[in-house]
Amino acid sequence: MTILKAEGISAGYTELDILQNVSMEVKTNQIVSIIGPNGAGKSTLLKSIFGILKPRKGHIVLRDEDITGLKPNKVARKGISYVPQVSNVFPSLTIQENLEMGAFIRTDDYGGRMEEIYNLFPTLREKRKQKAGQLSGGQRQMVAMGRALMLDPIVLLLDEPSAGLAPLLVATIFEKILDINKTGVSIAIVEQNAKEALKMADHGYVLAMGRNVLDDEGKSLLDNEEVAKLYLGG
Numbered sequence: 387m388t389i390l391k392a393e394g395i396s397a398g399y400t401e402l403d404i405l406q407n408v409s410m411e412v413k414t415n416q417i418v419s420i421i422g423p424n425g426a427g428k429s430t431l432l433k434s435i436f437g438i439l440k441p442r443k444g445h446i447v448l449r450d451e452d453i454t455g456l457k458p459n460k461v462a463r464k465g466i467s468y469v470p471q472v473s474n475v476f477p478s479l480t481i482q483e484n485l486e487m488g489a490f491i492r493t494d495d496y497g498g499r500m501e502e503i504y505n506l507f508p509t510l511r512e513k514r515k516q517k518a519g520q521l522s523g524g525q526r527q528m529v530a531m532g533r534a535l536m537l538d539p540i541v542l543l544l545d546e547p548s549a550g551l552a553p554l555l556v557a558t559i560f561e562k563i564l565d566i567n568k569t570g571v572s573i574a575i576v577e578q579n580a581k582e583a584l585k586m587a588d589h590g591y592v593l594a595m596g597r598n599v600l601d602d603e604g605k606s607l608l609d610n611e612e613v614a615k616l617y618l619g620g
C-alpha cells in the first residue's frame with residue numbers, strides 16, 4: 387500500500403521552479419532512498435513534502451489524504467516527521483530536553499515513547515543529561531532522529547543523516563535507520579552516501595537538475611552501469 391506520494395511536484399524558492407514535475411512514493415514499511423548530485427533538489431523535495439515549501443504544482447498525499455500546502459506543524463500532526471540536513475538539534479538543551487521538544491505537540495503521556503526511543507538508542511539514555519552540543523556528530527544525529535520519532539510518525543524523512551560522519555559511524559547510523567524501519571516506520575532518506583543508501587533501500591530514486599531521472603528497486607539501481615558511472619562514483 388502506498389503510504390506517501392509526491393505527485394508531479396513543482397516548487398522553488400524564487401519564481402524559478404527548482405523541482406519540475408517530480409514524483410516519488412513510499413509504500414508501507416519501505417525504505418526509499420533519494421540520490422543525485424549536489425543541487426539536484428533532494429532537500430527541496432523533502433521540504434516540499436513537509437510543508438516548508440509550498441508546491442506550485444502537484445500533490446502530496448499521505449495514505450488517502452491530500453496534505454498539499456499544509457504547514458509543517460499540521461503535516462507533523464498527520465504523521466510525517468522530518469530531520470533536516472543541518473541544525474537538527476538544540477545544542478544548548480540536554481538530550482532529554484531535545485526529545486521533549488520533539489513531543490511538544492503531544493498532549494498525552496509520552497513517557498512510554500521516550501523509553502522506546504532510549505531502547506533504540508541506549509547511548510542517548512546514558513547521556514540523557516548532557517547537552518546535545520557536547521555530543522559527537524553521530525550521537526547528535528541520533529538525537530535528531532530520536533526527536534523526530536517522539537511523535538510516533540508513520541513516515542520519517544531524513545536529509546543526509548550520515549553527512550560529515552566517519553565511516554564507522556556512517557555504518558552505525560545506517561543500522562539505526564534499519565532498526566527504526568523495523569519498528570514499522572516507513573522512511574524516505576536523502577543521501578550523498580548513495581551506494582550505502584541504495585543497499586538498504588527497497589526502492590531508489592535518482593534526481594538531477596530538479597527532475598526524476600529514474601527509479602527502481604535499490605538493488606537494480608546499484609547494478610545499473612549508467613547509475614554507477616554517473617551517480618555512484620564509478
Ligand SMILES: Nc1ncnc2c1ncn2[C@@H]1O[C@H](COP(=O)(O)OP(=O)(O)OP(=O)(O)O)[C@@H](O)[C@H]1O
Pocket residue numbers: 399400404422423424425426427428429430431
Ligand atoms: N533557501 C534557498 N533559497 C534559494 N535557493 C535555494 C535555497 N535552498 C536551495 N536552493 C537552490 O535549490 C537548488 C536545489 O537545492 P537542494 O538543496 O534541494 O539540493 P540538494 O539535492 O539537496 O543538494 P545537496 O546534495 O547539496 O544537499 C540549488 O540550486 C540550490 O541553490
Ligand SMILES: [Mg+2]
Pocket residue numbers: 428429430471545
Ligand atoms: Mg540537500
